[in-house]
Amino acid sequence: MQCNICSVLSKMAELGAGSLLTGDPAFNYQEHELNERLKRLYPAVNEEETPLPRSWSPKDKYSYIGLSQNNLRVHYKGHGKNHKDAASVRATHPIPAACGIYYFEVKIVSKGRDGYMGIGLSAQGVNMNRLPGWDKHSYGYHGDDGHSFCSSGTGQPYGPTFTTGDVIGCCVNLINNTCFYTKNGHTLSFCPCLSFQPNLYPTVGLQTPGEIVDANFGQQPFVFDIEDYMSEWRAKIHSMIARFPIGERLGDWQAVLQNMVSSYLVHHGYCATAMTFARATETMIQEDQTSIKNRQRIQKLVLAGRVGEAIDATQQLYPGLLEHDPNLLFMLKCRQFVEMVNGTDSEVRCFSARSPKSQDSYPGSPNLSPRHGATNAHLHNTGADSPTCSNGVTPTNKNKSHNKYTGVSSASSSPSSSPSSVNYSESNSTDSTKSQPHSATSNQETSDSEMEIEAEHYSNGVTESSTRIMNGTYKHQEILQADDNSVDDSCSSRQLCGGNQAATERMIQFGRELQALSEQLCRQYGKNATHKKMLQDAFSLLAYSDPWNCPVGQQLDPMQREAICSALNSAILESQNLPKQPPLMLALGQATECVQLMAKVRSGSCSFARVDNFLH
């Protein structure tokens, strides 16, 4: 397998080198410039769906047109006796609506005999034996008389004439469906054409011998400051959005926003924050607090890479859930396998020499568990994975803490690296809060988020006597700072299953079980390509000596836990008859979808109303 990959890799490398060698460096530079400029000008355009014009089309032209210089230069090669000898060429692609505002320029290299150049736009299929503007769905600005032609043989007085050395630009505004031309960087006012049909191609037409023009689709900086023009429209649309009237519903509006925030917090299990928010805004939270905390706990386990425990907890708290959703279970198990490789799942971590206890007492026997009167050192260690558990960490931080986490199990010298006892005790107390919420001080203390417990131990280690400060962020930072000290020594010592032989055996055994589960599912529900791929990918990790640095090593990235985590969270919520997605995400998704739809129905303003412009 490794060999195969190697050969594939080397082949790929060869291919890459080959393409680099064949290219002319100047051309490549121009190509790079072009890509950069187009990306900057038209960020909303998805070029896989709607490619941008980059050159004239050698196929879509009249025979009197000759192309050169990477299909950017156009020259006339007909007789040029009269208008019947006119000839045009279109660009390779039509202008995508998602551009919002599109612009290209043409430099008149030579006006030839009579200077009958026409610059403009035309639709696919318009006769090429004509100058742009003469026919239906065709528009053009002509050099000999400075007239603008709008799908008509007779032009209207529009602008100055143009000739050798002039640079003529054509700007299509797909927001208000107007068009204007520029001459040497100066706008010539809106062209009198009233309506533009969609999918127009940049077009030039020539009519007499010697006429030569060069196009600039973004290969070079434009003479006209199109970005400045765009900035005006961006500002216009942004202010239009900002000032969108909500009418008399100001109160409703606020309630909706509060609900959005609150439901988002609840969904992700930011319990304390959600409660504080609810108190401050005097709103209600639908879901029971205990339920939120349960979900939060399960999510934390998944995000910490302790998928086995997460599965157990789910089965215990939501019996029947996973049984009814074998796909989810399989996904979780696959992830568990990956985490075993990673050395983070408790099924392999328990083999670590310095973590002798507690994990076997955990599943299914909550009654036996001790209260969390653990030592300082123990809790300190637990603190290490808390940033991961507290949902609110940014990906980079998560990365750090996870890397660290693997390090803890393998290299840490602290007495115990098993964090499960804390969780365990928490689950215990959760049960009790169910029956008597907020009644006893001790109960309330223990039912608060794990994060806070840990923070407390940072300060004095005595649970009962400490004063709670309901400020998650503060403690969170503290924990992160504490983490940083041990980050460095963690990365270097990553080993399969934490480097423990017994753990590796357990992993292999688990792999077999997983295989069996897959086969069973296959028999029960038929073949499932996704499952097969998932399993294959997971097992592939074993083929490399350093799974973290292999082609499928991506799976070990703690980031990968997020998808499965949110899938599990959604499934739980659904089982409780709660929405599986928070309204905020729904609204966001809808807005994004809407903007994409706008591009499809050719509403140009979409390019300046991109959702990510408003996310900070």
Place this chain on the structure above:
Amino acid sequence: MMACLLEAPLRISVLSEVTATSRHYVDRLFDPDPQNVLQGVIDMKNAVIGNNRQKANLIVLGAVPRLLYLLQQSSSSLELRTECAVVLGSLAMGTENNIKSLVDCHIIPALLQGLLCSDLIFIEACLRCLRTVFISPVTPVQLLYTDPTVIPHLMSLLSLSQHTQEYITQIFAHCCKTPEHQTVLFNHGAIQNIAPLLISPSYKVRMQALKCFSVLAYENAQVSMTLVNVLVDGEQLSQVFVRMMQRDKPIEMQLTAAKCLTYMCRAGAIRTDDNCIVLKTLPCLVRMCSKERLLEERVEGAETLAYLMEPDIELQRIASVTDHLVSMLADYFKYPSSVSAITDIKRLDHDLKHAHELRQAAFKLYASLGSNDEDIRKKITETENMMDRIVSGLSESSIKVRLAAVRCLHSLSRSVQQLRTSFHDHAVWKPLMKLLQNAPDEVLVMASSTLCNLLLEFSPSKEPILESGVIELLCSLTQSDSPALRVNGIWALMNMAFQADQKVKVEIVQALGTEQLFRLLSDPDTNVLMKTLGLLRNLLSTRPHTDMSSHGKQIMQAVTLILEGEHSIEVKEQTLCILANIADGNTAKELIMTNDDMLQKIKYYMGHSNVKLQLAATFCISNLIWNEEDGSQERQDKLREMGFVDILHKLTQASDPNLCDRAKKAMQQYLA
């Protein structure tokens, strides 16, 4: 009747109630307990906010001097002094009358004195009040400059806070009205101190700093030249201004930045073909003229654009094709629009207020656009109803509009084609003549200058103008104190006399009078002298008119006067040409032939070092000895005796081909 009687005392009682509360506020300022005074001032502050009536009452009741007293007393607590400044600032926010009262109470020196305090809060309160006072049109700006220590002190306060920056730059921007003010500010380091504020995080500070530069640079080469070399955070100032003109910036900022660059360009600090002018400033100003902008912005945009391109034909050409500017401007004449009159009385009021400003701005811009290029002039006159608009503009009540309209007309009158067609069709001379009857000098200068063009010989308007009794008017212009008016008057007469018939010429000579003619020939302004000589020439040209039956003597005297005086080559050349004209007349010849002194002078100029003068003098002799005329033989003989033949002979060897040619032709007269 009853109602009225009942109502009156009621109103009085309400009023007295109001003054009673106001009186109470003022009384508290005199409380012996400083703590009560402070509380009183604070209560007063809360009472006057947004209440113009209360402000007026307090001022009438004499609160201002007391507040100023408390503000200046060193025994007052800083808090009290600050609150006093705040209340005064609030009073200044009221009506113009409030400001007048405050200024009359010498609030400005008191507040300026307060700026010497070290407490920032107090300084800011003083500055805020000063700002409000100084930006009012009723405050004499000179008050800022009376004490020479004030400006440097204000400069030093610029570094204190964003507030001091905002207020001080706003004061400067409003109080810099003359070249002297510019120089004072410049000499105290305004540029170095204010330039960094252009990148201040506060929009208000950036904006006021920008306004400062626009007033500093206006028609000031020294400031403008310095500005181009200023760097702000490593960036050239002109580039900072260009960034401020970006289309997504607030309009006010774009417009003011464009003004700065315009003024720098007009002052010669930036070339007119610089990209920041051609590709940025000009398009930005054209955008300001668009219908989407507010009326005020459109006025300022058009005026600034007119000023920017006035001297440069290339900019005029570019502007004339940018965004259909010429037809865009036609829209300036559509206020108040018929829609606004019906729908919205508020809008009608707004439109009416700006209608004059819009029209004069459009006329100015048209004048500037059409000052050089024939095609642009054609485009302008072909714009819908343009000539009618100018004609009615000439008789509008607003002087500003009349002046702008006549400027526009003047600009268009430089076109031969327009003079022949649209000017005649619309009888523009009529309102123009009316305008000339009774107008301030600046209008007269433009109108008379336009008239000069209308009196050109190919202008079809020349005839009707002559018939309207213009000669008297022009003659009176030549007696004006203004050199520009004298030039235009005599210039118009000169044009009028060109190829005119005898009757007109006689009329001119009679109306002008010999005395005035001599006065003009000794005018200190060379332009006046040249046009007067031109008039003489035109009066004498074409043979039948040369025989100046009645004025021959005077004209000869005039010629002698000039030739003997200290004058430039051009003047003397013109004079010799007049002499040559005289020499061409039948009877007039004798005036020269009998004047030996004059003949000696001609001889002298034939040997002059300047070819032009030699040529003109030779022309004169050549006319005198011309064969086909009566008595040519005698004249030839006389001149031979005087040694002219020898000189002519010498001149046939001259290096200048014209002179040589002319001399040869003259010699031929002797040989024939």
